[in-house]
Amino acid sequence: MSELRFKSVEEASSRKAVKVDLPKERVDKYYAEKVFNRQKMFEYLPRATYEALVKAIDNKEHLSREVADSVAEGMKRWAVEQGARHYTHWFQPMTGGTAEKHDAFIEHDGKGGVIETFTGKLLVQQEPDASSFPNGGIRNTFEARGYSAWDISSPAFIVGNTLCIPTIFISYTGEALDYKTPFLRALNAIDKSATRIARFFDPAVNHVVCYLGWEQEYFLVDEALYMARPDLALTGRTLMGHESAKNQQLEDHYFGSIPSRVEAFMLDLEIECHRLGIPVKTRHNEVAPNQFELAPVYEEANLANDHNLLLMSVMNEVSRRHNFRVLLHEKPFAGINGSGKHNNWSLGTDTGKQLFSPGKTPKSNLEFIVFISNVMAAVHKHNALLKASIMSATNAHRLGANEAPPAIISMFLGSQLNEILNSIEKNETEAIILQGKEGVRLDVNQIPELMIDNTDRNRTSPFAFTGNRFEYRAVGSSANCASALIALNSAVAAEFDEFADRVEKRIANGENCEKVLLDEARENIIKSRVIQFDGNGYSDEWKEEAKRRGLDTESSAPLMFDTYLSDASVDMFEKVGIFSKKELEARNEVKWEMYSKKLQIESRVLGDLAINHIIPAAISYQRLLLDNVYKIKELFDADKAKAIGGQDLATIETMAGHLSSIKKLVEEMVSNRHIANRKPSEREKAISYHDTVAPLMEEIRVHIDALELMVDNEIWPLPKYRELLFIR
Ligand code: ADP
Ligand code: MG
Numbered sequence: 001m002s003e004l005r006f007k008s009v010e011e012a013s014s015r016k017a018v019k020v021d022l023p024k025e026r027v028d029k030y031y032a033e034k035v036f037n038r039q040k041m042f043e044y045l046p047r048a049t050y051e052a053l054v055k056a057i058d059n060k061e062h063l064s065r066e067v068a069d070s071v072a073e074g075m076k077r078w079a080v081e082q083g084a085r086h087y088t089h090w091f092q093p094m095t096g097g098t099a100e101k102h103d104a105f106i107e108h109d110g111k112g113g114v115i116e117t118f119t120g121k122l123l124v125q126q127e128p129d130a131s132s133f134p135n136g137g138i139r140n141t142f143e144a145r146g147y148s149a150w151d152i153s154s155p156a157f158i159v160g161n162t163l164c165i166p167t168i169f170i171s172y173t174g175e176a177l178d179y180k181t182p183f184l185r186a187l188n189a190i191d192k193s194a195t196r197i198a199r200f201f202d203p204a205v206n207h208v209v210c211y212l213g214w215e216q217e218y219f220l221v222d223e224a225l226y227m228a229r230p231d232l233a234l235t236g237r238t239l240m241g242h243e244s245a246k247n248q249q250l251e252d253h254y255f256g257s258i259p260s261r262v263e264a265f266m267l268d269l270e271i272e273c274h275r276l277g278i279p280v281k282t283r284h285n286e287v288a289p290n291q292f293e294l295a296p297v298y299e300e301a302n303l304a305n306d307h308n309l310l311l312m313s314v315m316n317e318v319s320r321r322h323n324f325r326v327l328l329h330e331k332p333f334a335g336i337n338g339s340g341k342h343n344n345w346s347l348g349t350d351t352g353k354q355l356f357s358p359g360k361t362p363k364s365n366l367e368f369i370v371f372i373s374n375v376m377a378a379v380h381k382h383n384a385l386l387k388a389s390i391m392s393a394t395n396a397h398r399l400g401a402n403e404a405p406p407a408i409i410s411m412f413l414g415s416q417l418n419e420i421l422n423s424i425e426k427n428e429t430e431a432i433i434l435q436g437k438e439g440v441r442l443d444v445n446q447i448p449e450l451m452i453d454n455t456d457r458n459r460t461s462p463f464a465f466t467g468n469r470f471e472y473r474a475v476g477s478s479a480n481c482a483s484a485l486i487a488l489n490s491a492v493a494a495e496f497d498e499f500a501d502r503v504e505k506r507i508a509n510g511e512n513c514e515k516v517l518l519d520e521a522r523e524n525i526i527k528s529r530v531i532q533f534d535g536n537g538y539s540d541e542w543k544e545e546a547k548r549r550g551l552d553t554e555s556s557a558p559l560m561f562d563t564y565l566s567d568a569s570v571d572m573f574e575k576v577g578i579f580s581k582k583e584l585e586a587r588n589e590v591k592w593e594m595y596s597k598k599l600q601i602e603s604r605v606l607g608d609l610a611i612n613h614i615i616p617a618a619i620s621y622q623r624l625l626l627d628n629v630y631k632i633k634e635l636f637d638a639d640k641a642k643a644i645g646g647q648d649l650a651t652i653e654t655m656a657g658h659l660s661s662i663k664k665l666v667e668e669m670v671s672n673r674h675i676a677n678r679k680p681s682e683r684e685k686a687i688s689y690h691d692t693v694a695p696l697m698e699e700i701r702v703h704i705d706a707l708e709l710m711v712d713n714e715i716w717p718l719p720k721y722r723e724l725l726f727i728r
Contacts, residue, residue: 213298
């Protein structure tokens with residue numbers, strides 16, 4: 001086994017950067033060339049079809065069958081010209097990632113041959129036999145199939161030789177079986193509710209759009225080393241491995257230059273992304289060695305999320321061309337930073353106003369305060385739900401575990417906004433003239449021209465205001481962003497609706513609109529101020545303080561999922577039309593099931609590695625030492641032998657201690673797994689895995705990592721952290 005390790009290390013360190021095939025043209029020439037965007041629609045569709053399609057996209061309407069047939073014909077013609085031979089409905093199952101089933105563009109021609117064809121029916125709707133996708137019992141395999149249906153707001157694209165059609169995935173009875181369906185519902189809800197509020201300030205507003213700019217963090221590992229680590233290959237993270245003497249202490253990676261092999265990978269990836277219309281822009285090293293980040297220019301949230309999911313699969317592809325494997329796991333290595341996917345989230349009107357940006361007039365500043373105060377209220381009310389929405393078996397290692405920020409949702413607002421909120425809260429008496437039609441006088445403090453810069457940053461907050469947007473940082477690097485954004489947009493939409501109801505009622509009673517808006521914003525601020533925390537989110541004191549403030553501090557992932565079924569959550573989701581209770585129950589089943597399965601796999605791999613790789617290697621070394629001690633005893637008298645061989649004897653004993661602990665703990669872990677597997681519900685199973693299996697995995701690892709420091713380097717079977725983490 002150690003031979004494999006050394007061969008892998010040698011192979012990895014001898015590699016040079018792979019040469020990238022640079023496009024001859026400028027980026028604007030090949031940007032989105034693999035996307036059936038409006039420009040291609042215009043080129044490939046009859047004029048009437050083009051107009052009907054664009055109208056349906058803009059107004060979120062259904063396509064008639066006739067139009068769909070015509071779109072399918074043009075789309076196929078374009079795709080075939082691009083070399084596509086198959087098409088697939090591309091959807092987002094609850095397992096995470098994306099799923100696809102490919103069909104060729106062929107049909108019998110009735111003469112023993114085939115014709116190339118693609119119809120509107122196939123474009124718009126399919127019934128994939130996807131009974132193997134988890135559905136939490138909603139879609140019984142006997143009872144019905146799932147439907148996938150084209151999301152016309154997200155354009156089709158080509159990957160390899162396949163035309164991919166972004167679709168939603170729902171059950172026969174209409175329940176969501178994916179992430180896209182509820183995400184679209186949530187975006188619709190936030191559009192409606194935010195528009196109600198924006199219209200208090202500007203009646204010309206008809207729609208509010210939600211924007212998302214994600215920042216994808218990831219690790220790269222050389223392929224040969226990855227292959228020599230069964231834990232990485234099977235679970236996406238290292239289940240053991242002693243800290244490298246050097247890791248991120250010097251913070252030299254963050255500021256360092258990008259290694260040439262990595263730069264070649266990034267360049268290749270960026271070109272590929274640009275061809276697919278993913279507007280990636282920023283790249284840099286991250287804090288941990290071998291850790292990097294990629295961010296696009298932000299886009300409308302549904303499209304941005306499709307792009308992120310597509311990016312994750314493109315990264316996998318491209319990394320292999322460069323003899324790397326990309327690790328999207330939230331915590332591939334213990335002791336160094338994990339990976340997140342910050343979600344920069346904002347709202348903007350169809351009249352071009354950014355709703356989380358302060359304006360230049362008191363009126364637009366009042367609008368800013370109204371929007372911010374509602375986000376505060378929503379995040380406060382639903383902090384437990386927001387946490388549940390980002391939680392998973394993998395992200396649990398990043399939040400709430402050892403050496404990670406605690407699993408508590410709070411908001412960072414920064415000193416400027418903090419001051420403004422203080423003065424509003426205190427209702428300081430100076431007067432303010434709002435530049436309304438009549439110039440209404442209000443007995444409130446002047447809201448000055450707000451200049452909020454985003455230099456005031458706090459890197460430890462899970463949810464931070466950054467000048468014109470919120471940065472939802474708790475989202476995990478491997479997650480589908482929709483999960484977090486469904487919860488966030490739904491909670492905020494519900495808050496907006498309640499706010500608008502209250503304001504409308506008071507205005508109907510003859511109160512002054514601006515005064516009511518400010519009053520209600522103040523109420524929000526006072527009620528939800530405890531969600532604000534600008535201090536160090538990693539500190540121990542914060543955990544205690546958060547508890548005192550009544551924020552959710554649950555650290556067990558399976559128990560966090562319960563929040564989805566609390567009265568407050570069910571009520572909120574039903575009110576804004578995102579999930580029925582049945583859907584929530586079904587989705588929770590899937591969450592618990594996924595949680596247990598991931599831990600089950602990890603625990604099996606760890607048991608296997610411990611018994612079949614680590615223990616044998618340690619015993620060989622022990623044998624060497626024993627042999628040495630015996631020979632010393634033969635050659636020297638007792639006293640001298642003790643002096644010379646004593647050290648080895650002590651090592652043998654310490655190793656024996658670790659070895660027997662590992663054996664005992666692995667046995668215990670296996671038996672706990674069996675008990676967990678027999679639990680009557682998915683929830684109890686997940687709780688059992690969390691409480692009785694996960695802690696043993698940590699313990700086993702401690703003994704293995706101790707052995708790693710003792711055993712002869714020549715014998716150690718797995719690539720070590722120092723080998724995995726430093727790309728030359
Ligand atoms: P950071 O300093 O946090 O790394 P970046 O400049 O890399 O910030 O930007 C992070 C992301 O935020 C990018 O995807 C960017 O497009 C996005 N972003 C910027 N402004 C907004 C906004 N108003 N709404 C949503 N996303 C935004
Ligand atoms: Mg950022």
